[in-house]
Ligand SMILES: Cc1ncc(C[n+]2csc(CCOP(=O)(O)OP(=O)(O)O)c2C)c(N)n1
């Protein structure tokens with residue numbers, strides 16, 4: 001399964017939940033497939049999608065908050081996995097699109113081929129952890145995690161192969177802030 | 186509510202109104218409701234107050250200062266005004282977050298940063314950052330004030346104005362001795 005296919009499965013399952021996206025292709029893929037006001041596109045600050053999502057989840061306990069992260073982003077801020085597990089927001093779902101590379105910068109290898117990120121999440125104390133490798137498994141896994149108290153972690157193993165023709169986020173950073181805040185207020 | 190305490194100093198009896206407790210109470214009164222950071226001994230009194238059972242706000246211990254910036258950003262997006270407490274040694278970790286997140290997305294935060302290494306009088310690891318931290322803030326275009334008992338009300342007002350009107354982070358620098366140290 002390619003990363004784009006994972007997004008094609010995931011996005012129809014997202015209703016009005018706030019979604020925080022890691023930088024690079026993850027923002028672009030999601031934006032191109034379906035732009036939503038409740039999408040926060042983090043274009044810089046690599047590694048911080050998870051802590052931003054944690055902040056939203058802690059301050060909006062009545063909303064399910066979704067983080068769509070990348071393996072490189074997670075590896076850069078692995079301590080945040082521990083912070084999420086320690087704060088234990090029931091309303092947080094952490095999805096990782098793991099292509100084992102830094103695809104956005106030219107597909108240099110990351111170390112997630114050697115380190116099982118879902119095991120790291122599990123050992124820090126995430127409540128429910130699932131790993132899927134097939135497109136057909138995504139829906140059931142995501143809905144199961146969405147239906148159970150978190151923090152929950154879904155690792156989706158994908159092959160690299162992002163289409164460089166995919167659009168870039170056209171909103172300005174300020175617009176992203178305003179729309180997101182209004183959408184989740 | 187400002188709490189007055191009487192402390193004995195070398196010069197005799199001294200009445201001071203800025204304490205860790207009164208300052209945290211002032212921040213809460215100013216509607217700062219989400220606190221996170223990485224500790225510094227100079228800020229230990231403040232964190233102690235935040236961790237007090239009766240404190241009405243939450244302090245989230247962060248693993249790194251840049252992750253604390255992320256937490257603050259999330260809190261702000263969710264409508265809660267955040268405060269980040271850190272040692273100036275954490276400033277380097279935060280610069281990418283400030284420049285590629287807060288400053289361009291117009292996401293404010295109140296930053297309370299301790300000043301280790303002031304005037305070259307500190308442990309070796311603090312000397313260089315103690316010398317350049319204010320220059321780094323200025324270079325990044327981030328405003329700050331050195332907090333004192335006398336200017337406290339004035340800088341809180343200035344910070345609030347920056348945060349609410351311009352949606353930019355504002356830093357209060359805390360020198361050794363301003364707040365009590367606890368363990
Ligand atoms: C601090 C920092 N270092 C490096 C970069 C360059 N960079 C942008 S996206 C990216 C890769 C992110 O990797 P991953 O999270 O695995 O997402 P993918 O690109 O594979 O979808 C890198 C290294 C950056 N933006 N910020």
Ligand SMILES: [Mg+2]
Nearest residue numbers: 070071099101
């Ligand atoms: Mg990757």
